[in-house]
Amino acid sequence: MNSIEPSAIHFKHIEYETGEQHILRNITGSISAGKITALVGPSGAGKTTLLRLCNGLISPTAGEIFIDQTPIASIDPISLRRRAGMALQSAPMLNGTVFENLALPRQLQNRSLDKKEAIKLLDDVGLKPENLKKSIRELSGGQRQRVSLARTLVNRPSILLLDEITSALDPSSIKEVETLIKRLNEKDQTTIIWITHNLEQAVRMGHYAWVMAEGKLIEAGESSLLKNPNEEITKRFIKGELV
Amino acid sequence: MSYGTLSLTLVFVLIPLLLSKTLHLQLEKDVLIATVRSIIQLLAVGYFLKFIFESDHLVYILFMVALMIGVATGNARKKGSKIKGITWKIALTLTAIEILVQSILLGFHIVPPTAQYIIPISGMAIGNSMVLSILFLNRFQAEADAHRDQTELILTLGGTPRQAIHTQLTRAIKASMIPTIESQKTIGLVQLPGMMSGQIIAGADPVQAVQFQLLILFILLTTAAISSILLGFLSYPSLFNERMQLLKEKE
Ligand SMILES: Nc1ncnc2c1ncn2[C@@H]1O[C@H](COP(=O)(O)OP(=O)(O)OP(=O)(O)O)[C@@H](O)[C@H]1O
Ligand SMILES: [Mg+2]
Numbered sequence: 009m010n011s012i013e014p015s016a017i018h019f020k021h022i023e024y025e026t027g028e029q030h031i032l033r034n035i036t037g038s039i040s041a042g043k044i045t046a047l048v049g050p051s052g053a054g055k056t057t058l059l060r061l062c063n064g065l066i067s068p069t070a071g072e073i074f075i076d077q078t079p080i081a082s083i084d085p086i087s088l089r090r091r092a093g094m095a096l097q098s099a100p101m102l103n104g105t106v107f108e109n110l111a112l113p114r115q116l117q118n119r120s121l122d123k124k125e126a127i128k129l130l131d132d133v134g135l136k137p138e139n140l141k142k143s144i145r146e147l148s149g150g151q152r153q154r155v156s157l158a159r160t161l162v163n164r165p166s167i168l169l170l171d172e173i174t175s176a177l178d179p180s181s182i183k184e185v186e187t188l189i190k191r192l193n194e195k196d197q198t199t200i201i202w203i204t205h206n207l208e209q210a211v212r213m214g215h216y217a218w219v220m221a222e223g224k225l226i227e228a229g230e231s232s233l234l235k236n237p238n239e240e241i242t243k244r245f246i247k248g249e250l251v
Numbered sequence: 252m253s254y255g256t257l258s259l260t261l262v263f264v265l266i267p268l269l270l271s272k273t274l275h276l277q278l279e280k281d282v283l284i285a286t287v288r289s290i291i292q293l294l295a296v297g298y299f300l301k302f303i304f305e306s307d308h309l310v311y312i313l314f315m316v317a318l319m320i321g322v323a324t325g326n327a328r329k330k331g332s333k334i335k336g337i338t339w340k341i342a343l344t345l346t347a348i349e350i351l352v353q354s355i356l357l358g359f360h361i362v363p364p365t366a367q368y369i370i371p372i373s374g375m376a377i378g379n380s381m382v383l384s385i386l387f388l389n390r391f392q393a394e395a396d397a398h399r400d401q402t403e404l405i406l407t408l409g410g411t412p413r414q415a416i417h418t419q420l421t422r423a424i425k426a427s428m429i430p431t432i433e434s435q436k437t438i439g440l441v442q443l444p445g446m447m448s449g450q451i452i453a454g455a456d457p458v459q460a461v462q463f464q465l466l467i468l469f470i471l472l473t474t475a476a477i478s479s480i481l482l483g484f485l486s487y488p489s490l491f492n493e494r495m496q497l498l499k500e501k502e
Contacts, residue, residue: 063407064494065497066496100400100404
């Protein structure tokens with residue numbers, strides 16, 4: 009990682025414990041502004057937990073997080089969450105239509121979303137305008153994931169936290185989403201953390217990669233490190249010996 | 252009724268006891284406890300009320316109302332033990348109900364300001380409010396637990412805790428009010444309300460008994476609406492912390 013690049017998110021000795029479990033251990037590192045960082049690691053490594061810290065859905069039990077050099081604890085939670093948008097693999101939806109879900113981020117600010125904008129958003133994620141009127145229940149898993157991503161983009165976040173958002177997509181939809189994310193990153197300098205279980209995707213999409221296991225940051229560097237890792241744990245993870 | 256006649260009514264206790272025994276329902280102990288408790292509690296209340304009605308002193312009335320609120324709070328709080336500060340929130344709700352009901356009744360001279368009216372009406376308002384609070388808390392916690400992902404979704408998109416819990420809150424408020432409204436639709440047709448039956452048996456004019464019953468029904472509607480809404484708005488903030496994070500489910 010290039011230490012001269014400004015950091016959009018900086019983690020300083022982060023610990024996260026629940027009553028029973030020590031989930032994150034001494035995470036220290038920077039996510040470069042305007043770059044895509046792929047976050048990989050075995051299941052249960054703590055990747056999702058790290059993302060949830062970044063938009064303040066949870067707070068670390070010890071350590072500090074800085075967003076654009078400001079301590080996260082001093083940022084108003086609502087503006088933080090609009091700035092750091094998150095999309096999830098499970099793509100939770102409110103009952104109703106696709107349009108209602110897309111309009112939700114606006115509705116929460118007592119503003120409306122016009123139809124043109126909604127169609128544009130759908131188009132960005134590769135969905136046709138006629139999906140707008142569809143009920144959420146009529147969508148396939150992959151369509152839901154794309155609606156969820158489009159909805160996250162409504163707030164025009166400067167940081168995007170993506171949690172396995174292509175897991176239910178077919179290869180051509182994956183390509184569409186990857187192109188969209190690349191474009192957001194290049195055009196708007198959006199900082200992106202992308203959790204993925206697909207290592208080829210991580211190398212293809214990430215400028216950088218972070219490898220996590222057992223709550224620790226094992227190694228971080230340019231995403232090509234995944235082809236040629238330094239750490240024993242990463243080697244075993246890549247060979248599929250860790251799940 | 253004499254105590255001799257009253258003791259004959261114990262036949263009605265023997266029947267469930269015998270049934271429980273023969274069918275191995277194992278309810279004998281509970282039936283006995285319920286019987287003994289109701290005899291002691293009601294007789295005590297009867298003599299106590301007699302004393303209060305005769306003295307008709309404000310201090311006794313206030314004491315009685317405070318006692319009702321205390322007992323009702325103690326009963327309802329068990330259902331909301333997961334919510335921080337639930338005891339005072341319920342107590343506040345019940346107190347608000349009592350003040351509201353009495354200010355309307357006494358303020359508009361609907362009933363005379365005597366213990367004979369204030370205490371039974373308080374009992375019904377507070378009792379109903381307690382049941383409503385229990386219904387509301389049960390439902391609200393179930394809704395909140397079942398839809399955590401929706402709540403977090405709205406937080407994630409930059410919504411406030413209030414927006415994030417709004418659907419679950421209104422659903423619980425509505426669900427807890429429905430039994431009160433529904434039972435009032437069929438009242439008089441399916442069942443005669445307890446108070447009215449009691450008055451008629453005691454020899455009151457049925458039309459006057461109905462008038463009082465209507466008064467009580469309308470009071471119960473108000474208490475239903477106010478209790479669940481007030482308790483709802485008092486309790487939802489404790490599901491979140493000051494960083495607008497949804498707190499963990501507790502056991
Ligand atoms: N709310 C929670 N309460 C208790 N434990 C949790 C909670 N969230 C996550 N965990 C635990 O924390 C650990 C890390 O979970 P996390 O979801 O961050 O892993 P992950 O790397 O995203 O895994 P996956 O690749 O399977 O999504 C797991 O052991 C999980 O059981
Ligand atoms: Mg995860």
